[in-house]
Amino acid sequence: MVLKLYGTSEAGSGTSIVALVLAEKQIPFEHIAVDLGAQEQKTPEFLAMHPFGQVPVIDDDGFILYESRAICRYLAEKYADQGTQLLPKTLEGRALVEQAASVELANFNPVLVRAGKEVFRQRRRNVPDRTLIAEVMAGLEAKLDVYEVILGKHNFLAGDEFTLADLFHLSYVVWIELSGIDVMTSRGPNVKRWWTELVSRPEWVKMVAEGIKGTVN
Ligand SMILES: N[C@@H](CCC(=O)N[C@@H](CS)C(=O)NCC(=O)O)C(=O)O
Structure with a gap:
């Protein structure tokens, strides 16, 4: 199942640093836009993924992860040998x-x-x-x-x-x-x-x- 990225659609947000890692690492993904103005991040379904009701969140084949920097680290580790090297080896x-x-x-x-x-x-x-x-x-x-x-x-x-x-x-x-x-x-x-x-x-x-x-x- 392709990785899903829930978040905003504009560069500059926490979602965009995750999207940049996905791009640098050449990882295919689906972007699911979350309308923060409409409080879509506070619905019971969303809170089940992110208890603080914020974006970004990823769903990597059922593995749910939130906090932009934690997600970036996870992706950089998981795809260490693909795309741009984002973490040193030592x-x-x-x-x-x-x-x-x-x-x-x-x-x-x-x-x-x-x-x-x-x-x-x-x-x-x-x-x-x-x-x-x-x-x-x-x-x-x-x-x-x-x-x-x-x-x-x-x-x-x-x-x-x-x-x-x-x-x-x-x-x-x-x-x-x-x-x-x-x-x-x-x-x-x-x-x-x-x-x-x-x-x-x-x-x-x-x-x-x-x-x-x-x-x-
Ligand atoms: N430390 C979090 C910050 C998350 C955050 O503040 N997200 C904002 C958008 S950039 C948000 O979801 N705001 C809506 C809300 O708090 O209800 C991260 O880096 O993921």
Whole structure:
């Protein structure tokens, strides 16, 4: 049975980082759009898959998994020898990926989620709190100055190769950039180089342009 990905249809969401792993790994999948506005994620059927009532969720031949980063790790491990290599083979290499992924989850993601929600309000024709967005983004600048140092030592966050730790950073930034706020390229040259490379990955460019599309639907 083909893998099912339940989630939103736009690049920038947690669903889209899972969709990017699926694309990078060349894993066929069906995308099942969940209408968050209609609260489809809170129906009893959906809650049976994801007790917190959120997306993304995958159904891999009856194996149900939620939390975008857990799903990405699962897919990268299961399809280790297929498509783009997203995890190093050595213990130390994996540990460095986990280090960078923990930094993303602790420092980067919370800031982006707060600002991203505000931007999303704007897209739903509510008035976004621009002061809040500016405050939140200022918090991110200090973190990006540390990224600048890290990325001065190697090409990507966990070494010289692109890994899941880099890919995880792609959620939410797109939404903020769509509102005209330059998040990633106005700091140092190393962050700019790294970011430009991430957002130029062909599968990501395609998803931003076309939305999330399954390969069998
Ligand atoms: N940590 C979770 C976050 C999931 C999350 O916040 N999903 C949002 C969409 S990006 C959602 O389902 N929102 C609707 C809701 O919470 O009811 C993950 O990475 O999967």
